[in-house]
Structures are given as C-alpha cells and as structure tokens.
Amino acid sequence: MDKILLNGMEFYAYHGLYPEENKLGQRFYVDTELMLDLSKSAASDAMEDSIDYGEVYECVRVVLEGEPKNLVEAVAEEISAELFQQFPQLEACTIRVTKPDPPIPGHYQSVGVETFRERKE
Template identity: 85%
Template sequence: MDKILLNRMEFYGYHGLYPEENKLGQRFYADTELMLHLSKSAKTDEMGDSIDYGEVYECVRGVMEGTPRKLIEAVAEQISIELFQQFTQLEACTIRVTKPDPPIPGHYRSVGVELYRERK
C-alpha cells in the first residue's frame, strides 16, 4: 500500500487531564501515515487523483487546536475519524500524537500514542 506522510506537525492545544493543562495549554506533535493507492496520481500528475497535503494539515490542525480532550488517545481517534470523512480515497491511516511536556515527574523525551485505523 502506498503512503502519504505528514511528519512532526506542531500545534498548541489544551488537551489533558489536569485543569492547568486545559487552561495554559501546551505543545503537541502529530504525524500521519495515510494509506491509499497512488499509482493513478503518479501517472497523471494531477492533484485530483491524490490527497492534498495542505487539506490534511488543516484537518489535523482543526482537531489538535480544537475541542480539548482529556486523553491524547481521543485526540488521535478524532483525527482518524475526520480524515476518513474528508478523504474518500483514504483506505487506512496511522496517527501519532506526541505530548513533549506532560506533567509527569521524571526524565524522558515525550509521551505519545499511535493508532492504526482502516476504513470500515
């Protein structure tokens, strides 16, 4: 299966369990792997035969900067739902949401989730 990748998109959102996270907000990163057949667009060189990367970015941004959710699992799930609704040629996707500065004591680079979803 072919893939379109959008890597390390950065957003400022208000997701989290704690009131401080919902009030102050923080940085989040999102990565998408969009699975679809790209043979037609590779031959025609026409945007209408593929998925517009800018539209994907705006779709992800709408969720990441939109309604606050407690869990990044819910954020990733909503991104997948929105992508399937907007892009009919999308067959499957992997969504990664990373929270680089969660309020967890300790030494680590980040926390995150990765979801894989297929069109039903």
C-alpha cells in the first residue's frame, strides 16, 4: 500500500489527566501514515488525485488545539476519524501522538501511542 507521510508535526495543547496539563498545556508531536493508492496521482500529477498535505496538517491541528482529552489514545482516535471524514480516498492510517514532557516521574525521552485504523465500509 502506498503512503503519504507527515512527520514531526508539533502542537501546543492541553490534553492530559492531570490538572496542570489542562491548565499549563504542553508540546505534542504527531506523525501520520496515510495509506491509499497513489498510482492515479502519480500518473496525472494532479493534486485533486491525491491528499493535500496542508489540509492534513490543518485537520490534525484542529483536533490537537480543540477540546482537551484525558488520554492521547482519544486524541489519536479523533484524528483518524477526522481524516477518514475529510479524505474519501484514504483507506487506512497510522497515527502516532507523542508527549515529550509528561508530568510523570522517571527518566525517558517521551511517551505516546500509535494507532492503526482502516476505513469501515
């Protein structure tokens, strides 16, 4: 399956279980793998036969900067749902949401989730 990749999108948002996360906010990184057949757009070289990267970014931004969620799992799920709604040619997607600075004790680079969803007919 062909893929369109958007990696390292960065947002400041207010998702999390702890009150300080909802009040102070924090950085989030989002990576997407959008799976679809790119043969038509490759042959036509026409944007209308593909998915516009800028529109994907805007879709993700609206979710991240929208209503706060307790869990990054819920954020990833909403991103997938919005992408399927906005892009009918999208067949499946992998969404990775990373929190580089969660307010939990320990030494690590980041925490996050990765989800894979397929279009339901």
